[in-house]
Amino acid sequence: MRKVLGDYTYCLDSMYVLSSRASLRKDTMVTRRNIRFTVDGLSLAGTLHEPDTRDAGARPAVLVAGPSPQVKEQVPDTYAVRIAAAGFPALTIDFRGFGESEGQPRLREMPAGKLADLRAAVSFLAAQPDIDADRIAIVGICAGAGYALKAAAQDPRLAAFAGIAGFYPDLRTLRDAMGEDGYRAALRQAIEVLAEEDRTGEVGYLPHVGPIGAHALLQGGEVYEFYGSERAASANYRNEITADTMYTMLTLDTATAADLVGVPALIVHGEKDGACPPERAVAVHDRLAGPARLEWLPVDTHIGFYDDEASIGPAIAALTDFLDKSL
Structure with missing residues (x-):
């Protein structure tokens, strides 16, 4: 299957080829490897997107958490292939009960389970011989940003956090x-x-x-x-x-986890977002315990961060710049 996003074209089979803009390294080849790992007795499915940069030594890597209730082939893979093209191996997963992963009941939003899945995904990345276990970042989109924020608060192996068009629920608010x-x-x-x-x-x-x-x-x-x-x-x-x-x-409640996130953090958000209010992004940014950057994009959409180049392109540019400096 072929998708086109602006000037970027990639094939969702065994290989991706991307043309370039500022946020991508020109003609980077990205391979896709289907993987599985186990957590709580469940076999979870993932896709590891790997740049063919032939760099020596272990590289930093990124775990991508997508919107709920999406599967990895939707928005997570859209971001992961772009992150990999910038030189960072990027892992997407199907959370328990979704997609190709095991888990019952199917299609249930299970916050504690999702956090356990992300923890196990970090363990998978850290065990790869070509990945630097001390330089793993987590990136989340929409609800995935809230879960990624909480994972960054709870897992000291994560070296950086980024949330894009994040949904950060706060029970008191x-x-x-x-x-x-x-x-x-x-x-x-x-x-x-x-x-x-x-x-x-x-x-x-x-x-x-x-x-x-x-x-x-x-x-x-x-x-x-x-x-x-x-x-x-x-x-x-x-x-x-x-x-x-x-x-x-x-x-x-994921917003309060920001109090415990001391690693470098990036918040990317649209200036207007009817689904995830910008003031919630500000509130999370202001609570972050470590060095934090808030990047506003002049868009009035939430879903545009899912499949519109006008939102995705600038978000990826800000993200890859942040990863270059933080990992």
Whole structure:
């Protein structure tokens, strides 16, 4: 399958060939290696994108965490191939319960499980003979940025963190926005889904996205324009999620992890983002314990960071500059 992003062209088979702009090293060849590793008794699938730079010695590497509930072949691979073309081996994974990875129930957002998966992915990278275990960075996009932030706080092997168009939930901010009564009412309604699962033993599902008025987790807007079209097409992606996901969203807090992230950090965000408000990116940046850089891009989109060169190109340029200086 061939995708085209601006002046970049790559083939999603065994080899990528990219033409160049400022953020890429010209004519860099990137190979793709399918890998598997085990965590909590589960076999997880990943893709290691490796630059054919023939450099001597071990190289720094990057772990890429994508949006939820995406699979590795979607946005994660889009970023990983560009990162690899800049000279950094880049690993994408299917989290447990998604894509080609094992795990039950399928399509459930499991924060603790995702963090364990990222930890095991770091272990995989650190064990590779051509990768410098002391120079591994983690990069996240959308919800993956929040998980990457928390991973960077909890795993001292990670030498740098970057979040792109990040979703950084903060429970106190959410409760204040909804009001105490509103938050408790939403929480009670959401937990009833899990209570029903407790009673019946059956896992409920609903569409991940749908048009306005549909019975779906997310409705309308640019999110539906992306996931509800061929733009999000992938053999391993299903427009479905467990019905308890709203409870997870109401109880997930990754923003406060910034207090414990002392490694070099980069936040890339659009000046306007209806899905992930820019003020949340500022709040995370200001909480970071180590050296931090906040890069604003003059765009008014969130989903543009998924497949629009106007957002992806500048984000990759800022990211590769940061990686060059931090690893």
